[in-house]
Amino acid sequence: MLRSVSSKLNTFTLKRYSTGKTLVSNEIQAIVEPRKLDFPSKYQTPRQVWLESLDTIDERKLGLLELHPEIFATNPRIDIIHQNITWQKLYRYVSYAHTKSRFEVRGGGKKPWQQKGLGRARHGSIRSPLFKGGGVIHGPKSPTPHFYMLPFYSRVKGLTSALSVKLAQDDLHVVDSLEIPTEESSYLEELVKSRLWGPSVLFVDSTDVMPRNITAATDLVRHFNLMPVYGLNVYSMLKHDTLVLTRSAVDIIEEKILYHLNRNDTRNVLAKYKVDQV
Amino acid sequence: MIRRDFFKRILLIQRNVSARYSSSDLNQINIQKLEAEQSTEVVDEALQQREAELEQKRNKSRLKDNHRRILNDEDPFPEPELWYQGTLKYVRRSYGRYGASSGIDPAYCWPIKQELMDAIEYEQIKYPYTIGEMAEKAKLKRAEKEQSIMNRQRDISKKLEKLEQWKLELQQKIIKKETEANEAKARRERLIEEVRRHFGYAVDPKDEKFKELLEKREKEQRKEMKEARKKAKEERATKKLLQSTKTNVKQEEPDDTKQEKLE
Amino acid sequence: MSKNTEKALNILRALPRVCLANIRDNPGSRLGPKRGRAQHGGDKHGAGNKGSGQRQNYMRLGYETGNNPFYLRFPQENYYKGHHLKRQYPPLSMLELQKLIDTNRIDVSKPIDLVSILNTGLYRLFPDQHQFGVNLTDEGADIFCAKINLEVQWASEIVIAAVEKAGGVITTAYYDPYSLQAMVNTTKFFQRGVPIPRRMIPPPDAIEYYTDPAKRGYLADPEKVSEERLVLAQKYGYNLPKIENDSEYDMLTERKDPRQIFYGLHPGWVVNLRDKIILKPKDEELLEYYAS
Numbered sequence: 001m002l003r004s005v006s007s008k009l010n011t012f013t014l015k016r017y018s019t020g021k022t023l024v025s026n027e028i029q030a031i032v033e034p035r036k037l038d039f040p041s042k043y044q045t046p047r048q049v050w051l052e053s054l055d056t057i058d059e060r061k062l063g064l065l066e067l068h069p070e071i072f073a074t075n076p077r078i079d080i081i082h083q084n085i086t087w088q089k090l091y092r093y094v095s096y097a098h099t100k101s102r103f104e105v106r107g108g109g110k111k112p113w114q115q116k117g118l119g120r121a122r123h124g125s126i127r128s129p130l131f132k133g134g135g136v137i138h139g140p141k142s143p144t145p146h147f148y149m150l151p152f153y154s155r156v157k158g159l160t161s162a163l164s165v166k167l168a169q170d171d172l173h174v175v176d177s178l179e180i181p182t183e184e185s186s187y188l189e190e191l192v193k194s195r196l197w198g199p200s201v202l203f204v205d206s207t208d209v210m211p212r213n214i215t216a217a218t219d220l221v222r223h224f225n226l227m228p229v230y231g232l233n234v235y236s237m238l239k240h241d242t243l244v245l246t247r248s249a250v251d252i253i254e255e256k257i258l259y260h261l262n263r264n265d266t267r268n269v270l271a272k273y274k275v276d277q278v
Numbered sequence: 279m280i281r282r283d284f285f286k287r288i289l290l291i292q293r294n295v296s297a298r299y300s301s302s303d304l305n306q307i308n309i310q311k312l313e314a315e316q317s318t319e320v321v322d323e324a325l326q327q328r329e330a331e332l333e334q335k336r337n338k339s340r341l342k343d344n345h346r347r348i349l350n351d352e353d354p355f356p357e358p359e360l361w362y363q364g365t366l367k368y369v370r371r372s373y374g375r376y377g378a379s380s381g382i383d384p385a386y387c388w389p390i391k392q393e394l395m396d397a398i399e400y401e402q403i404k405y406p407y408t409i410g411e412m413a414e415k416a417k418l419k420r421a422e423k424e425q426s427i428m429n430r431q432r433d434i435s436k437k438l439e440k441l442e443q444w445k446l447e448l449q450q451k452i453i454k455k456e457t458e459a460n461e462a463k464a465r466r467e468r469l470i471e472e473v474r475r476h477f478g479y480a481v482d483p484k485d486e487k488f489k490e491l492l493e494k495r496e497k498e499q500r501k502e503m504k505e506a507r508k509k510a511k512e513e514r515a516t517k518k519l520l521q522s523t524k525t526n527v528k529q530e531e532p533d534d535t536k537q538e539k540l541e
Numbered sequence: 542m543s544k545n546t547e548k549a550l551n552i553l554r555a556l557p558r559v560c561l562a563n564i565r566d567n568p569g570s571r572l573g574p575k576r577g578r579a580q581h582g583g584d585k586h587g588a589g590n591k592g593s594g595q596r597q598n599y600m601r602l603g604y605e606t607g608n609n610p611f612y613l614r615f616p617q618e619n620y621y622k623g624h625h626l627k628r629q630y631p632p633l634s635m636l637e638l639q640k641l642i643d644t645n646r647i648d649v650s651k652p653i654d655l656v657s658i659l660n661t662g663l664y665r666l667f668p669d670q671h672q673f674g675v676n677l678t679d680e681g682a683d684i685f686c687a688k689i690n691l692e693v694q695w696a697s698e699i700v701i702a703a704v705e706k707a708g709g710v711i712t713t714a715y716y717d718p719y720s721l722q723a724m725v726n727t728t729k730f731f732q733r734g735v736p737i738p739r740r741m742i743p744p745p746d747a748i749e750y751y752t753d754p755a756k757r758g759y760l761a762d763p764e765k766v767s768e769e770r771l772v773l774a775q776k777y778g779y780n781l782p783k784i785e786n787d788s789e790y791d792m793l794t795e796r797k798d799p800r801q802i803f804y805g806l807h808p809g810w811v812v813n814l815r816d817k818i819i820l821k822p823k824d825e826e827l828l829e830y831y832a833s
Contacts, residue, residue: 073546073550074546075543075545075546075549076549076550076553076559078559078564078565079565079566079567079570081559081564082564082565082566083566085561085564164550165553165559168550168551168553168554169553169554169556169558169559170554171558198558208337208338208339208341208346209336209337209338210336210338211336212332212333212336215332215335215336215338216332216335219332219335226338227338228338228339230349231338231339231340235561238559238560238561238564239560239561241558241560264662265662267662369734370733370734370735371732371733371734372734373734373813374731374732374733374734374735374813374814374815375732375734375815376815377813377815377816378815378816379815384811384813384820386734387734387735387736387811387820388736388809388811388822388824388827389736389827391826394826394827394830397830398830401741405741405742407745408742409742409748409752409760412742412745412748413748413749413752413760415745416745416748416749417749420749
């Protein structure tokens with residue numbers, strides 16, 4: 001069965017599974033229905049990904065899912081990813097550095113010596129920038145916000161680029177759900193190690209209330225993080241080596257991003273960002 | 279902490295197990311049972327605390343409650359916390375956005391009595407006339423405007439008729455003025471000539487003597503003119519009388535009186 | 542998939558993992574901050590020599606160093622008095638309307654009014670800027686060929702003739718600013734939880750236009766309107782199509798009540814988009830008010 005399927009698959013998605021082990025057809029049981037795209041792309045073939053499970057430490061493939069190429073196989077724009085990360089860091093950054101200008105430095109209200117007659121340079125205050133101990137001219141003023149909004153479609157492109165990069169570099173995995181049998185963190189650590197999932201893993205689920213066991217397991221392990229789908233961002237995707245999405249999370253991501261890529265009322269979204277308006 | 283609890287639990291379980299299968303000494307059993315009960319209470323409390331913490335940690339949204347509700351399209355403040363959340367406007371808006379799940383009675387959406395009265399009063403003042411009345415008024419206004427234009431046009435055309443006549447009159451006036459001026463000039467020239475002839479051509483016309491004589495002569499001329507005008511008047515009057523006597527032959531008395539007056 | 546994308550994704554498979562430490566912007570895409578130093582940008586820093594410019598003691602805006610400045614030269618002119626208070630009807634040409642119909646942005650099988658034109662997203666209206674609706678202009682009147690039931694706010698004779706020649710029906714109707722605000726962003730209006738208002742009657746200076754059958758006003762006598770249709774047909778020399786025999790006669794003759802804003806919805810109703818229900822009032826006073 002694998003041979004027949006393999007001929008239809010794109011070569012680059014199959015490579016990661018050529019671990020030297022020859023999989024026998026019996027091992028692959030299509031437990032889950034294959035996921036088909038609601039709105040397939042007209043110009044590209046969909047990417048395919050194994051649906052895995054976290055039930056056992058050894059990996060078990062439950063089925064094959066299709067991923068939309070416009071989201072998971074776009075041009076990996078590293079510069080847009082960089083812009084997104086800079087934006088994520090800077091938009092909430094407030095610089096508290098502060099230097100005193102000549103009006104803020106203590107003293108310097110009186111003319112230090114008379115204008116004429118002394119042979120000295122003329123001065124109006126001892127705190128002018130010319131003086132030692134005087135004010136700074138164009139120094140930082142606290143607090144200085146660095147808020148700005150990256151254009152909406154740059155942010156959308158950042159998300160799609162990051163997802164495409166993750167999938168291309170075999171760091172994207174889709175899982176049926178985040179249920180694990182124990183609440184031991186060692187279970188997850190062994191699982192991640194055996195599957196060669198990279199030291200840090202980001203688990204993304206469609207709901208924001210995670211199952212009990214995985215919450216307990218990842219509580220003290222700082223390189224395993226749980227995130228609801230609405231918190232998915234470029235910085236987190238790049239910070240963690242592996243990205244693990246649940247099937248429902250993939251559905252939501254595709255629905256939302258495809259809506260934004262194909263909407264015809266972008267006027268509100270492209271308009272200047274107003275802090276007090278939705 | 280987890281490990282400590284874990285081991286504690288294992289020890290307690292072992293203890294319970296051993297207690298179950300120990301000797302049938304009542305005291306021993308009682309004491310052990312008491313111990314087990316006590317320890318289970320302690321274990322329960324710690325467990326409960328741990329469970330509660332875990333439940334809290336399961337929420338990975340990092341959002342405030344009201345923000346999380348907004349994200350899920352729910353009413354962010356099911357219980358009002360701030361003063362404006364009790365205003366009609368806010369209540370109506372909550373119903374409009376969240377429907378029946380907001381728990382608001384849709385009856386609040388319609389205007390209350392005071393609002394209704396205000397609205398009716400406002401409309402009465404802002405739109406005092408009906409469509410028909412306004413249309414008629416507009417018609418009348420338009421008719422009036424056209425009427426005033428027609429009137430003005432008529433006046434202008436009337437005046438235009440007299441225009442040619444006024445032109446002629448004006449020309450005549452000018453001619454009259456010119457002729458009179460010319461005549462006066464001619465008279466003055468003649469006088470000057472006369473005086474000159476009297477004095478001789480060597481004398482300056484601006485001399486005093488010259489002027490005195492000129493004045494005398496002017497005065498004499500004016501007297502002559504006056505007399506001539508008087509005579510002309512009398513002639514006109516007599517002409518008129520003659521005419522009237524001719525026409526009114528029957529009425530003799532008024533004619534007699536007129537004649538008496540003259541004489 | 543484009544060749545470059547395929548190539549890029551394949552290259553990534555051989556490269557190290559993309560992480561926060563090995564990404565950057567495209568070289569040359571960002572210009573660093575320029576400091577004003579030395580010959581270019583420096584020296585006098587664009588302030589010139591002496592004078593108010595260099596000494597940061599500038600002349601007032603509009604001052605022209607003594608001569609009568611531009612903003613004081615021209616006296617007020619009576620002909621533009623009150624121009625900022627007059628009603629505005631931003632134009633929409635018949636050409637644009639035909640394009641909207643041809644590109645399926647407007648459904649011709651239903652009556653077309655301001656709401657359907659606004660929903661295309663290509664015509665915008667701002668009621669708070671004294672804008673009162675669509676002014677259908679005659680550009681493209683010679684190639685207009687869509688049979689529609691159209692409702693605009695201002696139309697000239699040629700436009701009316703063009704629409705009727707194509708077999709359609711045109712009406713001019715007035716909407717007051719409150720109703721217009723409801724039409725411009727209908728979703729936002731329904732989310733306010735407020736009942737649909739009654740449309741107000743036109744102001745006195747507009748009443749003549751909207752009661753005039755020659756302008757197909759919504760307050761005009763329908764019989765006179767049909768007379769005017771004949772008159773126009775004779776004037777512009779086309780055969781007036783008989784809409785009575787048309788299969789879409791019902792759709793073409795569908796009109797709004799003078800107090801109605803939306804087709805199919807009456808004043809006083811509360812529309813809830815969340816529960817997808819319409820609520821109607823039962824109170825007598827309210828019913829009386831909304832029916833007046």
